[in-house]
Amino acid sequence: MSLSSLPTLGELQQQRRPTAKGAPRVVERQAKKAAQGKREREAKAAVWKRANGRCERCGRQVTRGVDSLTAGHVHHRRKRSQGGTWQAKNLLCLCTFCHREVHS
Numbered sequence: 001m002s003l004s005s006l007p008t009l010g011e012l013q014q015q016r017r018p019t020a021k022g023a024p025r026v027v028e029r030q031a032k033k034a035a036q037g038k039r040e041r042e043a044k045a046a047v048w049k050r051a052n053g054r055c056e057r058c059g060r061q062v063t064r065g066v067d068s069l070t071a072g073h074v075h076h077r078r079k080r081s082q083g084g085t086w087q088a089k090n091l092l093c094l095c096t097f098c099h100r101e102v103h104s
Contacts, residue, residue, distance in 0.1 A: 036086075043086045044074050051093035057102075060095040073099040 048064065055062055055072065062072030075092045078084035094102065 040086045043088050043091060046088040047074050047091045047093050048072070050088065054093075055095035055098050056092045057094055057098040060097070062093065062095045068096055071096055075099055075102060 050056075051062070051072070053061055053063070053072075061070070063070045065071060072093050072095060075094045076084045077090050077092060080086075084090050
């Protein structure tokens, strides 16, 4: 087989199967989710920095770890389901006890 008998890149691209109709939308959704995740992480980091390791409701010391008694929770002042955002001004850093109280 000689090199001249191989198809060119352009010919190969024309032979490719067409993509599904929804494929561009899937890619757009994935990009949107990635951007949203980045905004959420940045907002949470800003809240942790603002709280300086303290519950913003009672002042108890909190950690970012997984220990349930000393863990801090980032809480939405206004629920996302009610139009709340991931902006730092809508978030609070709460200790486990205050977070439970707020939700009860």
